[in-house]
Amino acid sequence: MLDDLDRQIISLLQYDGRMPFTAIAAELDTTEGTVRRRVKQLTESGTMQIVAIVEAHNMGWEEAAMIGISVRANLTSIVADEIAKLPGVSYLFQAAGDYDLIAEVYCRDRDHFVSFLNDELHQIEGVERTQTFMMLKMHKLSYRWGEAHPPGFAQEYDDNNRESK
Numbered sequence: 001m002l003d004d005l006d007r008q009i010i011s012l013l014q015y016d017g018r019m020p021f022t023a024i025a026a027e028l029d030t031t032e033g034t035v036r037r038r039v040k041q042l043t044e045s046g047t048m049q050i051v052a053i054v055e056a057h058n059m060g061w062e063e064a065a066m067i068g069i070s071v072r073a074n075l076t077s078i079v080a081d082e083i084a085k086l087p088g089v090s091y092l093f094q095a096a097g098d099y100d101l102i103a104e105v106y107c108r109d110r111d112h113f114v115s116f117l118n119d120e121l122h123q124i125e126g127v128e129r130t131q132t133f134m135m136l137k138m139h140k141l142s143y144r145w146g147e148a149h150p151p152g153f154a155q156e157y158d159d160n161n162r163e164s165k
Contacts, residue, residue, distance in 0.1 A: 002047070005030065009038055010048055017050045027152070055141065061106040063113040064135040067121070068099030075126035076100050082124045088116050099131070 002010075008028050012019055021035040028035070042048040056064060071079045076094060080101055084092050091104035103121075107113040121127060 005034075006038055006042060006047075009035060010042065013039070013048070013050060017052075053141075055138075056106045057138075060108060062109050063107040064138075065105050065113065066133040066135070067103045067105055067117075068095075068131040068133070069101040069103060069121075070098075070128045070130070071100040072126045072128055079124055079126040083121065086116070086120050088112075088120070 005028065009024060012024050012027060021032045021039070024035045025032045039048075039050075043050065069079075069083070080092060080094060083089055083101065083103055088105045088107055089103050090106055093102055094100065095102050105113070105116060107116050117130070117132070121130065
């Protein structure tokens with residue numbers, strides 16, 4: 001179970017995954033050793049990962065799409081396991097609604113995308129039909145969710161709330 005300190009550390013690292021432990025400790029009024037130990041526990045338990053996030057377009061991946069996938073009854077988990085193995089798939093989840101699975105896919109170009117659909121995705125047994133939603137323009141790409149705040153936010157928030165009371 002995460003406590004308040006764990007959540008605050010995660011919040012800061014969501015904002016800046018390279019933030020030094022000493023800066024996190026100063027921000028949260030704790031020791032660098034405590035932060036280091038907590039980050040190690042969070043990563044080793046699989047609760048948190050620290051990764052580099054890039055804009056796919058800058059890496060030469062020009063085609064992106066969300067694909068709704070309908071799957072033959074009782075095969076959703078098996079099909080999901082196979083789709084998850086495909087290198088072009090960056091995100092995959094089971095959904096309620098018109099599609100059983102939804103995948104986010106990045107490809108180098110249109111030919112690569114067509115090949116992905118015809119030679120990889122549609123070849124998986126149990127995939128019945130798909131609907132592609134091409135991403136024309138990215139308006140927001142953020143992995144900061146929940147309680148992610150920039151350094152100094154906690155103190156500014158406390159100061160502002162104290163003044164308004």
